[in-house]
Amino acid sequence: AQSVTQLDSQVPVFEEAPVELRCNYSSSVSVYLFWYVQYPNQGLQLLLKYLSGSTLVKGINGFEAEFNKSQTSFHLRKPSVHISDTAEYFCAVSDNLPGNQFYFGTGTSLTVIP
Amino acid sequence: DAGVTQSPTHLIKTRGQQVTLRCSPKSGHDTVSWYQQALGQGPQFIFQYYEEEERQRGNFPDRFSGHQFPNYSSELNVNALLLGDSALYLCASSLGFTSSTDTQYFGPGTRLTVL
Numbered sequence: 139a140q141s142v143t144q145l146d147s148q149v150p151v152f153e154e155a156p157v158e159l160r161c162n163y164s165s166s167v168s169v170y171l172f173w174y175v176q177y178p179n180q181g182l183q184l185l186l187k188y189l190s191g192s193t194l195v196k197g198i199n200g201f202e203a204e205f206n207k208s209q210t211s212f213h214l215r216k217p218s219v220h221i222s223d224t225a226e227y228f229c230a231v232s233d234n235l236p237g238n239q240f241y242f243g244t245g246t247s248l249t250v251i252p
Numbered sequence: 253d254a255g256v257t258q259s260p261t262h263l264i265k266t267r268g269q270q271v272t273l274r275c276s277p278k279s280g281h282d283t284v285s286w287y288q289q290a291l292g293q294g295p296q297f298i299f300q301y302y303e304e305e306e307r308q309r310g311n312f313p314d315r316f317s318g319h320q321f322p323n324y325s326s327e328l329n330v331n332a333l334l335l336g337d338s339a340l341y342l343c344a345s346s347l348g349f350t351s352s353t354d355t356q357y358f359g360p361g362t363r364l365t366v367l
């Protein structure tokens with residue numbers, strides 16, 4: 139079975155500073171990796187995904203993530219955050235089997251400080 | 253192009269009651285998955301429907317059941333509600349059960365409170 143660990147439950151960062159949200163996974167099979175963002179009282183919105191190919195993946199809102207197979211990590215980064223980036227971020231993994239069940243981490247709450 | 257929609261937005265029930273939540277998938281999608289998101293936690297997979305059949309199930313008791321209709325919409329039913337069932341219930345849709353690379357698109361969720 140797959141599992142996802144988000145190492146930081148809360149990350150405060152000043153506006154325009156860079157940020158990294160960490161995600162590690164464990165799996166016995168090949169996986170696909172995703173980052174979702176959840177704004178207050180809303181559902182999940184896809185930020186980016188890694189399926190194959192280049193290990194550096196660019197997503198919406200200036201976010202990017204790098205897949206590191208040897209370290210089983212998929213950390214999310216943004217070079218300069220905005221107030222509007224304040225939200226909950228979830229890392230998810232799915233296996234490469236039919237009916238891709240998603241396994242989510244417990245989330246990282248990003249707070250951007252003016 | 254309508255995204256995933258869910259109804260109702262909020263729901264309050266008492267212990268022992270039964271509840272039905274509804275989901276309409278994104279246009280063109282035929283696979284629906286349900287997740288439970290407890291406060292402060294990540295979503296947990298309940299089950300997935302494709303071609304009107306339950307295809308996968310997470311670690312949830314039989315009190316949780318579902319249905320998928322010919323138009324691909326879906327219902328989640330929970331019987332004998334417990335206080336611990338209070339959560340945000342998310343519906344996600346994707347295209348094609350056999351294609352594991354499909355992204356799941358999530359609805360805004362239904363907030364269930366059990367008193």
